[in-house]
């Protein structure tokens with residue numbers, strides 16, 4: 133086999149696999165929009181997005197409570213997971229001694245490998261009963277979902293943030309020390325600002341992870357279609373809405389669920405866009 | 417004449433000195449009983465072939481070697497007669513003994529913030545005080561006229577030579593007493609190098625300067641005294657003109673005449 137032929141073969145093979153993944157994305161988009169858009173047209177976009185009633189049996193499809201639910205749950209997860217994740221990353225990258233880091237890092241990686249249904253079980257058996265006994269409500273709540281998701285986004289936030297911190301050139305840190313700054317100041321005032329775009333990326337990826345999570349949320353959030361007025365009330369996210377009703381939905385109901393998927397897709401798209409914007413800005 | 421100079425140097429108490437300094441990186445001995453004085457308000461050049469321990473010695477003087485795992489030191493480093501490792505707080509030591517690195521390493525922030533970082537670290541908060549320090553430091557580094565209108569710009573947008581002079585300005589902003597320069601012109605073009613050499617000549621009135629250089633002509637141009645190192649040993653130390661023209665040691669003679677290096 134000539135080298136040239138080999139090269140061509142490799143290029144064709146890689147081109148083919150790349151094409152397959154792009155095709156998959158394209159097909160998903162096509163499916164979503166082909167099935168979702170007619171339902172959207174039928175229901176009416178404003179009624180669909182801002183209607184606060186979801187009663188498929190009466191043909192009323194308003195997903196506003198679910199949009200709010202997704203946003204609340206994601207925001208709650210951020211409140212729990214972002215400070216914890218960023219500080220853990222900072223600790224692992226700049227403060228932990230080698231032995232502790234050696235022990236913690238696989239722990240974080242393991243966290244990423246746990247299936248979400250197992251997280252859901254944990255929430256169901258531990259978090260929900262704890263909230264039920266010590267706080268108002270029956271435990272299935274915005275709070276439970278936020279706590280659980282907060283833990284679930286940790287591996288994403290930690291790994292991305294840590295690699296951003298690790299990538300800061302050593303010369304910045306040494307330059308700060310050489311001016312008489314102590315370790316803490318050098319890290320907090322020089323290393324962290326230098327890593328800020330990567331840290332922002334870690335948060336945004338965490339948001340993406342939280343907003344798309346389904347199984348664990350369904351298991352602990354209560355899933356009532358309502359805009360919760362306290363963190364102890366139940367909440368239904370867009371993902372939960374889809375998975376709960378997909379099994380038996382037909383016709384317009386089914387279309388409305390797919391349209392919910394379209395809205396979710398747009399959210400993820402915006403997040404990805406934001407991520408690329410930050411990446412591009414940090415490259416300049 | 418030469419004897420007289422040696423004599424007078426010994427009398428004035430040096431700004432910094434090292435006594436019987438041995439340094440090990442794990443099992444490898446990088447410095448072998450080095451004894452050396454750095455007189456105040458003079459430029460001392462450290463020369464020698466690559467790997468002979470020049471940077472290692474420099475990093476002992478501001479304790480940057482503390483960062484290297486497995487680095488062990490015996491002997492003493494003195495700053496104004498005090499033991500730099502025992503009697504001086506490490507952050508104070510690094511403020512008093514500033515360092516300019518081989519590669520310019522401005523922080524990825526504005527020119528102003530780069531220079532203000534050090535003074536802020538040491539408790540200066542008032543904007544007007546900082547303004548004065550920033551201007552003075554940039555002036556001392558011969559950068560003020562070039563940069564006075566762009567203080568808010570990111571320091572990484574400067575040219576390599578400007579970045580290095582910014583790093584000098586940043587080091588000067590904490591009012592150090594000693595300035596360590598590790599091949600600080602190695603990454604620069606001849607014009608930037610000439611500017612920094614000129615700067616060093618001006619700065620020695622106010623600071624004690626210790627510089628590592630591979631460029632023998634540079635050592636001759638800017639330094640008052642030169643120390644020659646070989647394989648971790650300090651072979652010879654003397655007034656620059658004498659060390660280059662009439663070295664006592666054969667090894668020095670063959671190095672400065674360019675026989676090896």
Ligand SMILES: Nc1ncnc2c1ncn2[C@@H]1O[C@H](COP(=O)(O)OP(=O)(O)OP(=O)(O)O)[C@@H](O)[C@H]1O
Nearest residue numbers: 441444446464465466467468469470471472473484
């Ligand atoms: N962190 C380290 N760990 C182990 N060995 C080291 C370390 N830093 C330096 N060395 C070794 O110590 C010796 C002296 O190194 P040093 O950097 O001081 O040399 P130098 O004279 O500055 O050389 P150059 O002119 O190339 O900069 C070298 O043999 C080097 O390999």
Ligand SMILES: [Mg+2]
Nearest residue numbers: 470471472598
């Ligand atoms: Mg060196």
